[in-house]
Amino acid sequence: MSSGQNLSAGCPPVGIQLEGIILPPVLTADVVLGLLGNIVALWIFCFKLKNWNPNNLFLFNLVIADFLALVSLPLRIDALLRGHWVFGDVVCRLNLFMMFSNRTASIALMTVVAVYRYFKVVHPHHRFNRMSKQQAGFVAVLVWVLVISPRLPMLAYNHLKGSGNRTQCFFFTSYKEASSAIIFLVGMHRTLTVVEFILPMTLLLFCSIRISCFLKGRKLGKSEKVAKAIRMCAAIVAIFLVCFLPTTVTTIGVWVIRSFRPWDCASFYTFTQLTIVSLGLNFMNSALDPIVYIFSSSMFRKALLGALSPILVCRKDRSGSSESSSGTQSTSQHELKSLTESRASKAI
Secondary structure (H helix, E strand, O other): OOHHHHHHHOOOOOOOOHHHHHHHHHHHHHHHHHHHHHHHHHHHHHHHOOOOOHHHHHHHHHHHHHHHHHHOHHHHHHHHHHOOOOOHHHHHHHHHHHHHHHHHHHHHHHHHHHHHHHHHHHOOOOHHHHOOHHHHHHHHHHHHHHHHHHHHHHHHOOOEEOOHHHOEEOOOOOOOOOOHHHHHHHHHHHHHHHHHHHHHHHHHHHHHHHHHHHHHHOOOOOOHHHHHHHHHHHHHHHHHHHHHHHHHHHHHHHHHHHHHOOOOHHHHHHHHHHHHHOHHHHHHHHHHHHHHHHHHOHHHHHHHHHHHHHHHHHHHHHHHHHHHHHHHHHHHHHHHHHHHHHHHHHHO
């Protein structure tokens, strides 16, 4: 096929290839580890945490976002294992909407947590630190509105490709198969994918550097509060780099090929496959976020330790009672032996 024909006809549809091998085990690990950590976090927030502050409210919304993102993954794993999508158009739309909306919400809420900690440390007297729970709730609602609004058009279009046992539910499209509306929607999605990495990453680096410089300038670098603040920022930056940088790079690659080399179908396929595979790292974020809860909230840490202490005490008591029982049994046997010998000597 010539270049001119490629330009007019476009590239054929992209099916499941590399991601069918790599994604199922990665997404399964994300779901198992993520649901375990986030269910424990939900339990602590709902039943063990007595005093709420704005930071804990932001973290609670982060748990909700991670939980909903993880709940959407089993259908995706099923489709990858089968090799095709069997749940129909409506479920496909909802599945894609939940995956991408809650991933974006997770990114936004992690950034809010880091900015809140920045003001607490660097600007302790700023009015931002006097935020009430109601104001924090308004900020959380605003974040959800800003996150969900650009994703709502995903619900308006059919994202199924193929038919029968070749049906796929993808938000990544080839040129040939898509309408102009879908191509625009996918372009907007790619723009959001890049922006939602670069902007939060810039804010996180700024907060981390400013916190570190501020505390070193005041010679507070060894205080416990300082160490916790820096660890929290470092943890979020590390999670961002590991989980979201690969998707950003591959998305930019698809964008460049789509714009400047539309005849290069081989490169388009490669970057599209890598973009889909990198989604596995995106959702690893939801499994790693409990680390953020531990670093960011002293109340959460205390509630977690308070919830675990009865289990640890119970195990210690069992171990101690086992040793005591063993010692008692040994003493009883010794006493019985002495009594038997005494009776034998009397009989003689």
